[in-house]
Amino acid sequence: xxxxxxxxxxxxxxxxxxxxxxARIRETSPAATDPLSTDDGKISVAQGVVQKIxxxxxREISGVHAMGASTSRAFGAVRERxxxxxxxxxxxxxxxxxxxxxxxxDLDIVVEYGxxxxxxxxxxxxxxxxxxxxxxxxxxxxxxxTVDDLYLPGSGDGDGDAPSRVS
Numbered sequence: 390x391x392x393x394x395x396x397x398x399x400x401x402x403x404x405x406x407x408x409x410x411x412a413r414i415r416e417t418s419p420a421a422t423d424p425l426s427t428d429d430g431k432i433s434v435a436q437g438v439v440q441k442i443x444x445x446x447x448r449e450i451s452g453v454h455a456m457g458a459s460t461s462r463a464f465g466a467v468r469e470r471x472x473x474x475x476x477x478x479x480x481x482x483x484x485x486x487x488x489x490x491x492x493x494x495d496l497d498i499v500v501e502y503g504x505x506x507x508x509x510x511x512x513x514x515x516x517x518x519x520x521x522x523x524x525x526x527x528x529x530x531x532x533x534x535t536v537d538d539l540y541l542p543g544s545g546d547g548d549g550d551a552p553s554r555v556s
Contacts, residue, residue, distance in 0.1 A: 432526070439521055457499075495533045
C-alpha cells in the first residue's frame with residue numbers, strides 16, 4: 390500500500406510569535422555582505438578621498454621620490470609656486486576607479502636610484518591596499534604601479550645644499 394503525499398506542508402498548530410515588519414527582516418546582516426550599507430543607510434566614498442588616501446600611503450614608502458608623469462609633475466611644481474596655493478597635491482599621480490563596494494588604483498611613481506623596483510612595487514601595493522581598505526571599507530581589487538622615471542641624486546634639480554666633495 391502506498392500512502393498519499395500531502396500537496397502542501399501542514400501549518401503549525403501553535404500561533405506564530407509576533408514579528409518585525411517584513412521589509413526589515415533579512416537573513417544576513419547587511420554589514421556581513423557590504424560594509425558600506427547599514428540598517429541606517431548607505432555610506433558612499435568619493436573618488437577624491439580614495440585618491441588622497443592612496444597618494445599619502447604610497448608616499449609613506451621609502452624609495453618613492455615623487456609621483457606623477459613628467460608633465461603632471463611639471464604642472465604641479467608650477468602650481469605649488471603660486472601664492473595662495475594649497476601646497477603639494479597628494480592625489481598627483483593617482484588614478485582611481487571607485488564602485489559601490491570596490492576600488493581599483495593606478496599609481497605613477499618616480500623611484501630613487503638603487504632601490505629594488507620589484508620590492509618597492511610590492512610594498513606600495515600592500516601599503517596602499519591596507520590603507521584604503523582600512524579607512525574606507527572598500528575592497529581594493531587591484532593596485533597597479535607604473536614606474537615613470539628614476540631619480541638620480543645630484544642631477545641638478547635644485548639640490549644646492551649638498552656638500553661639495555672637494556675643497
